[in-house]
Amino acid sequence: MASSLLESVSPALAALLSNVHPAVLAAVVFIGLPVVAIALNVAQQFLPKDPNLPPVVFHWLPYVGSAISYGDDPLKFFFTNREKYGDVFTFVLLGRRMTAALGPKGNNFILGGKLTHVSAEEAYTHLTTPVFGKEVVYDVPNPVFMEQKRFVKCGLTIENFREYVGFIEDEVEEMLAKNESFVTYRSGDTTRWGSFHALRTLAELTICTASRTLQGREVRASLSGREFAEMYSDLDGGFTPINLMFPSLPLPSYRRRDRAQQAMSDFYVNILNKREAGDNDHDHDMLAALAEQRYKNGRKLSKREIAHIMIALLMAGQHTSSATSSWALLHLASRPDVVQAVYDEQVKHFSNGDGSFRALTYEELRELPILDSVIRETLRMHPPIHSILRKVVQDMPVPASLSSGSSNTAQSRAYVVPQGHFVLASPAVSQMDPRIWKDASVWDPYRWSDPEGVAAEAALAYEDLSGEKIDYGFGVVSKGTESPYQPFGAGRHRCIGEQFAYLQLGTILALLIRNMEFKIDRVPDHNYHTMITLPKEPCSIQYRRRAKAT
Incomplete structure (x- = not known):
């Protein structure tokens, strides 16, 4: 029954679209697709999350993520989100997943990280090698x-x-x-x-x-x-x-x-x-x-x-x-x-x-x-x-003392930053x-x-x-x-x-x-x-x- 219904709807839909001016159709697609992408991106952020991953900063635009607010004033961005999520949180930056670890303990976690877990080379070589x-x-x-x-x-x-x-x-x-x-x-x-x-x-x-x-x-x-x-x-x-x-x-x-x-x-x-x-x-x-x-x-x-x-x-x-x-x-x-x-x-x-x-x-x-x-x-x-960036080359457990966060709402979690993500001090x-x-x-x-x-x-x-x-x-x-x-x-x-x-x-x-x-x-x-x-x-x-x- 469902297939017969689709068979009857498809020709009607095709006939309807054939009467639409191409410019109007292009405008609908040009406007509609971004709206759908934004809606799906927002909906995805309200789905149940893996409790082992750091919280993700809410963002409207897929791929772009928090690039605008972070790029305009990174310190304001960090301090604002620290109050919401604690000292450890992830944000999307032009398709990359960045996990910030803030404060002295966060600095120690990343800058003192082992070579088996983090790599500065993989984070920076595509910038520095063409210049140096x-x-x-x-x-x-x-x-x-x-x-x-x-x-x-x-x-x-x-x-x-x-x-x-x-x-x-x-x-x-x-x-x-x-x-x-x-x-x-x-x-x-x-x-x-x-x-x-x-x-x-x-x-x-x-x-x-x-x-x-x-x-x-x-x-x-x-x-x-x-x-x-x-x-x-x-x-x-x-x-x-x-x-x-x-x-x-x-x-x-x-x-x-x-x-x-x-x-x-x-x-x-x-x-x-x-x-x-x-x-x-x-x-x-x-x-x-x-x-x-x-x-x-x-x-x-x-x-x-x-x-x-x-x-x-x-x-x-x-x-x-x-x-x-x-x-x-x-x-x-x-x-x-x-x-x-x-x-x-x-x-x-x-x-x-x-x-x-x-x-x-x-x-x-x-x-x-x-x-x-x-x-x-x-x-x-x-x-x-x-x-300061590092690329995570092996799943990186976050110390409990750091993942407990600094805000009143943050709960102690055994967070893990997955391989392939970036960490940021x-x-x-x-x-x-x-x-x-x-x-x-x-x-x-x-x-x-x-x-x-x-x-x-x-x-x-x-x-x-x-x-x-x-x-x-x-x-x-x-x-x-x-x-x-x-x-x-x-x-x-x-x-x-x-x-x-x-x-x-x-x-x-x-x-x-x-x-x-x-x-x-x-x-x-x-x-x-x-x-x-x-x-x-x-x-x-x-x-x-x-x-x-x-």
């Missing part, structure tokens, strides 16, 4: 990457740091003498105010100081050339969120990225070839340090490997340091009292007594508590990366958590001078001075995965360049404050639409030349 190049970083097995980190550490010696301070000072002085934004400064007038764009200026200064120190004299000499600038710009264009989520789009920017990567790789190989041929007019820089290293099996690094490690250092360090120095200077410009305190610290330690300053030194730079607090507080409020959440930090949203460097405060305790946990030390293959480091303050990551993927970053940031900020006063109407909001969290426009700072120290 083959056979380095996330394009190699983790033990090999750990050896490569050890090689880089060989170029980050105290002896080099001592020399780098002078190099950075030269670059700051050159920028003040040549950059068009500092005409007012060069006039010698201590009453007139000028302005400069914080992000663009600090990005230029960061790449100049990094190239003169870590990259070497040949790289620094090439920076002013149009060819190198275009090469760097095209390569940088491949280091964006769209490249992370969609690694193989047929776009012109992707093709430019690939051409630039090959050209940049050839650039470094050519330098190495010249040195091998007898050109010894260079410092003992990172290129020289890497050329001396050998893997545990005795094999030396190839020239391509060295070139690609150098590209990784250039790209990763440039973004993070320029962002942090920009945020620091923007906050300083909003707090004349803190600027004055940093300046007074400079006068106390470095004044010649005649209105001039003597040169900074590496050892003395480490003994400036107010400047150090400015950098630490900036990193607390503005960690360059708000989300956000040290930015624990660093901005009002449950941990007093006045968490206020930039207050002085919180770091309280020996019994949360900041001092968090820093101690991060350095883990008396606790567990681990050698992941690049030297003994503190684990640091349970600290609520993790500005350089934690565990095996903790940034090995953090001491250089403090040196670079401290030297730049100290020298600028020696020379200028600053002011700004308000500190800009965060721009979360970039790989590294940057300030939104406008982010210009007003300055005037400082009178001589007395």
Whole structure:
């Protein structure tokens, strides 16, 4: 009976549709299919769930999921959903299942995760390998990457740091003498105010100081050339969120990225070839340090490997340091009292007594508590990366202490994150958590001078001075995965360049404050639409030349 009914309905339906205008029919399909897809997606979320899986954030759009709210303001997204679901929850991000584990325990769960459970390589290689190049970083097995980190550490010696301070000072002085934004400064007038764009200026200064120190004299000499600038710009264009989520789009920017990567790789190989041929007019820089290293099996690094490690250092360090120095200077410009305190610290330690300053030194730079607090507080409020991903390669049980959640409604569950999903840690959440930090949203460097405060305790946990030390293959480091303050990551993927970053940031900020006063109407909001969290426009700072120290 049912079949005969269908047989009679089908011709009638076909006849009805044949009388509908094609444009109307197309409109019905175009509108109807998305509506049906959304309805099915919503209905599916109200069906009974597997109690062993973390709760899923409600979302209207299939595939898109929570991409819009997460991408626009990830910290607001995390804090809002923590109140609904607890510290562990899953959200859909452009077809991927992301399980966030928040707070210090969540950081420890993911960043301290075992290689048998999580993989950074599988999470990031499709973003980093086209930019950095083959056979380095996330394009190699983790033990090999750990050896490569050890090689880089060989170029980050105290002896080099001592020399780098002078190099950075030269670059700051050159920028003040040549950059068009500092005409007012060069006039010698201590009453007139000028302005400069914080992000663009600090990005230029960061790449100049990094190239003169870590990259070497040949790289620094090439920076002013149009060819190198275009090469760097095209390569940088491949280091964006769209490249992370969609690694193989047929776009012109992707093709430019690939051409630039090959050209940049050839650039470094050519330098190495010249040195091998007898050109010894260079410092003992990172290129020289890497050329001396050998893997545990005795094999030396190839020239391509060295070139690609150098590209990784250039790209990763440039973004993070320029962002942090920009945020620091923007906050300083909003707090004349803190600027004055940093300046007074400079006068106390470095004044010649005649209105001039003597040169900074590496050892003395480490003994400036107010400047150090400015950098630490900036990193607390503005960690360059708000989300750290790992891909789950084996079903990953969530500890009961974490899956119990932090909301009143969350119940203790033995959650398991399935293989193939992604897990996400956000040290930015624990660093901005009002449950941990007093006045968490206020930039207050002085919180770091309280020996019994949360900041001092968090820093101690991060350095883990008396606790567990681990050698992941690049030297003994503190684990640091349970600290609520993790500005350089934690565990095996903790940034090995953090001491250089403090040196670079401290030297730049100290020298600028020696020379200028600053002011700004308000500190800009965060721009979360970039790989590294940057300030939104406008982010210009007003300055005037400082009178001589007395």
